[in-house]
C-alpha cells in the first residue's frame with residue numbers, strides 16, 4: 001500500500017517540527033512547506049530533514065500553494081504557518097492579517113481548486129477567547145479576541161468552518177491552548193523564563209525582565225498537541241475541537257516553578273518592565289477539552305511542573321554545551 005502524503009505549512013516552527021516527526025513515525029510521506037529566507041532556518045528540523053520533502057511556498061503567494069498541491073497531491077494539509085507572536089501583531093497588524101487570516105483562505109482556495117477531497121487542519125487558537133466570556137472555555141464559548149493576532153485567528157477559524165459548510169470540505173479547526181517545549185521560540189514567556197533562569201543559574205545573567213506576572217495560561221506540551229491535530233483528520237466527520245490541559249497557572253507561578261527547580265528564589269532576579277506589557281491583555285485562559293477526550297480519545301500526558309522542568313533541563317544542557 002502506498003504511503004499517505006501530508007503537507008505541513010510552518011514545518012520550521014515549533015509545532016511543524018513535532019507534527020512532521022509524528023507523521024513520519026506513523027509512516028507518512030511528509031512535505032514541508034518553507035518560505036524563502038536569506039539564511040536557512042532549519043534548526044528544529046535538521047535531525048530529520050532528509051526524511052521529508054521540502055517544498056517552497058508562501059502563504060502570501062496563492063500560485064505557490066496551488067503549484068504545491070498540483071505537483072504533490074497530498075491527502076492531508078496541516079496549516080500551521082502564521083505570524084504567531086502576539087506582541088508583533090500590534091506592530092505589524094496588516095502583515096499579521098495577511099499571513100494569519102487571509103493565508104488560511106489562500107490554502108482553502110488551493111484545496112478547493114485542486115482536490116476538494118484533501119483533508120484540512122487549521123491551527124486556531126485560545127487567543128480567540130481573549131476577554132473570556134465563560135470559564136473554562138470550550139468549543140461553544142463566544143470569541144472576544146484582544147489582539148490583531150486574535151482577530152486574525154477568528155477569521156481563520158470562521159473561514160475554515162465556512163468552507164466546510166459551503167463546499168463540504170473535510171476542514172477542521174483545532175482550538176489549541178498554549179503549548180510549549182524546548183523548541184518554543186525564545187520570545188514566548190515559558191521559554192524566556194526557563195532559558196533566563198538557566199542563564200542566571202550558570203552565572204551568565206543577573207536578572208530577567210518580564211511583563212505582566214498575573215496573566216494566567218493553560219500550558220501544555222507541544223508533542224501531545226500535534227497528536228490531536230492528526231486525530232482530528234482521522235474521524236468520519238470534520239469538526240472543531242478545544243485542546244487544553246484544563247489547568248491554569250500564572251506567569252508568577254511559572255517563575256516559581258522554573259527558578260525553584262534550580263534552587264533559586266525568583267523574587268531576587270525577576271524585574272517587571274513596562275515594555276513587555278500589552279495594549280490589551282488576555283488575563284485568563286483555561287480550556288475544557290472534554291469533547292476531544294470523548295470523541296478523539298485525546299488526553300495530555302505532560303503536566304505543568306514536568307513541562308517546565310523538561311524545558312529547564314534542555315536549556316541548561318544546551319547552555320552548558322555552548323560554554324564548552
Ligand code: NAP
Pocket residue numbers: 009010011012013014015016033034035037041057058059060079080081082083084085099123124125126175176177178179180185
Ligand atoms: P511558530 O513556531 O512561530 O512557527 C510558525 C511557522 O510559520 C514557521 O515555520 C514560519 O516560518 C511559518 N510562516 C510564517 N509566515 C509564513 C508565510 N507567510 N508563509 C509560509 N510560512 C510562514 O509557531 P508554532 O508555535 O509552531 O504554532 C503553529 C501554529 O499554531 C501557528 O499558526 C500558531 O498561530 C498556532 N497556535 C500556536 C499555539 C502555541 O501555543 N504554540 C497555540 C494555538 C495556536 P519561518 O521559520 O520562515 O518564520
Ligand code: GDD
Pocket residue numbers: 084085086124125126127176177178179187188189190192209210211212213215216217251276277278281282285
Ligand atoms: N512573551 C512574553 N514575554 N509574555 C509575557 C512576558 C514577557 O516578557 N511577561 C509576561 N508575559 C505574559 C503575556 O502578557 C501573556 O499574558 C502571557 O505571558 C503569555 O505570553 P506568550 O508566551 O507570548 O503567549 P500568548 O499567550 O500571548 O500567545 C501564545 O499562545 C497562543 C494560544 O493562546 C502564542 O503561541 C500564540 O501563537 C497562541 O495562539
